[in-house]
Amino acid sequence: xxxxxxxxxxxxxxxxxxxxxxxxxxxxxxxxxxxxxxxxxxxxxxxxxxxxxxxxxxxxxxxxxxxxxxxxxxxxxxxxxxxxxxxxxxxxxxxxxxxxxxxxxxxxxxxxxxxxxxxxxxxxxxxxxxxxxxxxxxxxxxxxxxxxxxxxxxxxxxxxxxxxxxxxxxxxxxxxxxxxxxxxxxxxxxxxxxxxxxxxxxxxxxxxxxxxxxxxxxxxxxxxxxxxxxxxxxxxxxxxxxxxxxxxxxxxxxxxxxxxxxxxxxxxxxxxxxxxxxxxxxxxxxxxxxxxxxxxxxxxxxxxxxxxxxxxxxxxxxxxxxxxxxxxxxxxxxxxxxxxxx
Numbered sequence: 524x525x526x527x528x529x530x531x532x533x534x535x536x537x538x539x540x541x542x543x544x545x546x547x548x549x550x551x552x553x554x555x556x557x558x559x560x561x562x563x564x565x566x567x568x569x570x571x572x573x574x575x576x577x578x579x580x581x582x583x584x585x586x587x588x589x590x591x592x593x594x595x596x597x598x599x600x601x602x603x604x605x606x607x608x609x610x611x612x613x614x615x616x617x618x619x620x621x622x623x624x625x626x627x628x629x630x631x632x633x634x635x636x637x638x639x640x641x642x643x644x645x646x647x648x649x650x651x652x653x654x655x656x657x658x659x660x661x662x663x664x665x666x667x668x669x670x671x672x673x674x675x676x677x678x679x680x681x682x683x684x685x686x687x688x689x690x691x692x693x694x695x696x697x698x699x700x701x702x703x704x705x706x707x708x709x710x711x712x713x714x715x716x717x718x719x720x721x722x723x724x725x726x727x728x729x730x731x732x733x734x735x736x737x738x739x740x741x742x743x744x745x746x747x748x749x750x751x752x753x754x755x756x757x758x759x760x761x762x763x764x765x766x767x768x769x770x771x772x773x774x775x776x777x778x779x780x781x782x783x784x785x786x787x788x789x790x791x792x793x794x795x796x797x798x799x800x801x802x803x804x805x806x807x808x809x810x811x812x813x814x815x816x817x818x819x820x821x822x823x824x825x826x827x828x829x830x831x832x833x834x835x836x837x838x839x840x841x842x843x844x845x846x847x848x849x850x851x852x853x854x855x856x857x858x859x860x861x862x863x864x865x
Contacts, residue, residue, distance in 0.1 A: 524769055524779075526833035532768060532780055533828055533835040539784050541747040545755065548846040573759045573846060574685045575616040575743050576677065587622040587677035589613055598669045602638035604705055604715075606645025609673035611714055611788065612743075614653050618726045619743035619791060621733030622679035626658040629673045632666035639664060642671055652719045653726065681733040687740035688760035688794035690822035695800065696749055697807045697814035698772045699725065699789035709781070713788040725789060725810055732806065737799050744790030748783045750837065753792045753818075754826050758840040758847055760794070763823030766837075767830050772813035794820055 524532070536542060552572060570577045576589035591612050598605045610627055617624045629646060633639035639662065650657050655675075702713030714722060732738045742756045749771050757764045773782040789812070795803050800816065807814040818829075824841030827834045838845060 524830055524832065526835075529768075529828055529830065529833060530835050532783070533837055535780050536748070536750055536783060536837065539748070539751075541745070541784060541786075542751050545745075545747045545751055545846055549844045552847060571684070571686060573755070575619040576622070576675075578620060578679065578682055578684070581678075583680070585620075585622070585679045585682060587617050587620050587679055588674070589616045589677075590672060590674040591616070592672040593670070595668050595670050598642070598671050599638060601706060601708070602641035602669060603645040603648075604710070604712075605671055606642035606647075607649040607715060608645075608710070609642075609671055610646050610649035610653065610655065610657070612745075613673055613675035614649075614655055614726060615743045615789065617675060617677035617679075618729040619683060619741050620677070620679055621681055621683035621730045621741075622677040623727065623730055624653070624655045624675055624677045626656050627673055627675045628658060629660035629671065630662075631660065632663045632668070632670040634666060634669070635664050638669040642669065646673070648715070652714065652717075652722055654719070654723055679730065679733065681730075681736075681739075683729065683733045683739060683741040683793075685740070685742050685756050685759035688756055688762050688820050689740075689796075690762055690820055691797065692740070692762075692794040692820035693797055693800045693816055694753065694764060694766065694818040694820060695793045695795055695803060695814055696744075696753075696771050696817050697791050697793065697812055698744070698749075698787050700772060700774050700813050701811070702788060704785075709785045711785050711787045721810075725812060728806055728810060728812075729791065732793075732803060737803050737806070738793050738795050740794035742792045744787055744792060746786050748785060749787075749790065749792065750783050750828070752790075754838055754840075755846055756792055756794065757820075757826050758845050760820075761824070763821035764818055764826045765821060765829050765834070766818035766827065768817075768828055769830055770815050770817040772815050 576587040699713040705712040
């Protein structure tokens with residue numbers, strides 16, 4: 524990849540729908556901050572916002588609580604797969620935090636049972652595949668369009684979080700390439716036709732990494748794609764990244780720009796201490812999941828795309844927040860200036 528091609532890739536990602544949806548989160552977080560931060564009764568610190576799940580201390584571990592909402596064009600054009608994904612992506616979020624899923628609930632809006640019936644069948648299929656029950660929810664069968672949201676509860680003994688990446692860590696991406704695109708859409712399906720026992724074992728690998736202290740920082744690859752997800756991890760941890768996009772695991776026949784805007788059924792970004800990289804990658808290899816070292820973590824606020832030819836600045840979260848609130852960034856900048864002055 525030449526310097527010009529690297530620059531073009533950078534611009535393509537910045538203009539992508541996945542990036543646009545994530546940037547909107549900053550406005551929401553700013554609004555939440557202006558409304559006040561909610562504390563769990565009895566807790567000294569608020570629940571961190573920006574992770575794949577809310578991690579609520581509970582006994583000797585954590586309850587994990589998360590929700591996913593789906594854009595209406597996806598729900599109406601692919602209702603069965605949307606229902607399946609409603610369960611699948613929530614389970615992936617729980618795993619990304621080092622947890623195991625307990626149960627899900629859903630909220631479905633539909634005109635009668637169209638497309639609600641297909642949505643429910645997709646959710647039931649995913650529930651059976653992963654062994655996670657759907658235990659209730661909310662329905663509205665008098666809606667003009669089909670819409671879907673699914674929430675999940677899980678538990679973790681030890682956490683993987685978006686806030687623990689450290690400078691000098693090694694950035695690893697692990698993606699299941701044993702799939703294909705679903706109906707020509709940017710959704711890589713490595714789940715619906717896979718053996719259920721394999722899916723469950725693959726998901727359980729993430730909590731195993733946490734519980735054996737091989738890793739403490741990870742994030743589920745979302746619709747922002749592999750690079751956008753890495754950027755979210757960097758911003759939450761207040762670190763920088765240098766990423767070689769060509770090193771990211773991908774199917775040989777899929778163009779790089781397309782792949783980096785795709786949602787993989789099973790994909791994780793992990794920030795790993797150098798002395799544990801070999802062990803982490805061996806765990807994925809043992810389950811035939813592709814993993815690769817794709818970059819390094821730096822002590823900065825900049826995320827760069829780089830290869831042997833050159834590099835391009837993708838984002839500087841200190842200058843422009845990606846998913847955190849503008850208010851929070853301004854406060855951190857003011858605090859940093861005060862510390863330097865002192």
